[in-house]
Amino acid sequence: MDQFDEFEAHRDHLRAVAYRMLGSASDVDDALQEAWLRLARADTSGVRNTRAWLTTVVARVCLDMLRSRTARREVPLDGPLPAESPDPQQEAMLAESVGLALMVVLDNLTPAERLAFVLHDMFALPFDEIAPILGRSTAAAKMLASRARHRVRAAQSPDTDMARQRRVVDAFLTASRNGDFAALLDLLDPEVAVRADAAAAPPGTPSHLRGAHAVARQALAFSHRAAHARTGLVNGAPAILVAPHGRLTTVMSFTFTDSKIMSIDIVANPQRLSQLAIESA
Structure with missing residues (x-):
């Protein structure tokens, strides 16, 4: 050979x-x-x-x-x-x-x-x-x-308390809207990571972020879009749905460890969005 x-x-x-x-x-x-x-x-x-x-x-x-x-x-x-x-x-x-x-x-x-x-x-x-x-x-x-x-x-041993997860996601959205950096840090695991698909990460912005401070800063930048966001369910788990003028454009789903946000997955690709089971909470 x-x-x-x-x-x-x-x-x-x-x-x-x-x-x-x-x-x-x-x-x-x-x-x-x-x-x-x-x-x-x-x-x-x-x-x-x-x-x-x-x-x-x-x-x-x-x-x-x-x-x-x-x-x-x-x-x-x-x-x-x-x-x-x-x-x-x-x-x-x-x-x-x-x-x-x-x-x-x-x-x-x-x-x-x-x-x-x-x-x-x-x-x-x-x-x-x-x-x-x-x-x-x-x-x-x-x-x-x-x-x-x-x-x-x-x-791989995430927090499975749905009510607690929903409270954390609600608090994350509220802190993002209010520009409350300290509150965001309190919700995030120190090693939190964000992954965004290509449609969610415009040219010149990273598709991956690591660390509570970097993710909190990104959440503050998200605050102008938070007015169009609401909490909902994605594949049965609490998530943030961004829908300006009633049209869903972005989904943020979360994983949790010890009541802290461990990771955030941001999806804006229309094909991927169409494959998600999305419910308004």
Whole structure:
């Protein structure tokens, strides 16, 4: 089997690793292209496990990309995939399997934590193989994964008290309308994250935000639209519906941990809005 066939045989696995590391369809394509170039340049005659070797290469590429990221726009996993994707339907299914809540908490991890957690907990790579990728000891790699695991578990054990969630969402909308920065901070988890689809994030604005202060500032900027907003239910959970002149344009849905807002998903794409179960409260 030549190098190209070897790479293609493992492409689905490598794409899955890169998705969970990067959370951006365009970045995944870049990472796989770089991994292919490294394979093409390398002497792999002594490589006994090509899949493991390529996994390590993709992980190193993704780690470099995570470390070099700035506050630029990204293509969220739940947004439209690039037209050049080899199998958009397959990629969309993969993106759905990752889940928004998990991607939000992964976005909040450091690059090293994210790599250790993804490779070990999701792909069962041993820590003694993860450690050299990170340039850390095996014990340090275990500690990074443990910290990440703790945060992931906290995010996957959300507050399920619907009445309490509704009060928090009502308070968030009121604080946004009133420009009450302190009240917003009190409602947000310190590690809160916001993800907006392309339609909700105009050119020049980030599609991802992290941290209570950054999210509270964005909520204050939202105050001019809050006059057209009301609370409602989206897929059975409390949410904010923005409907100027009675036409729904934006939905903000929330996840909660310990009565605090842990993540906010902002949807404005008409196709995505049409797929949501929306009720006025």
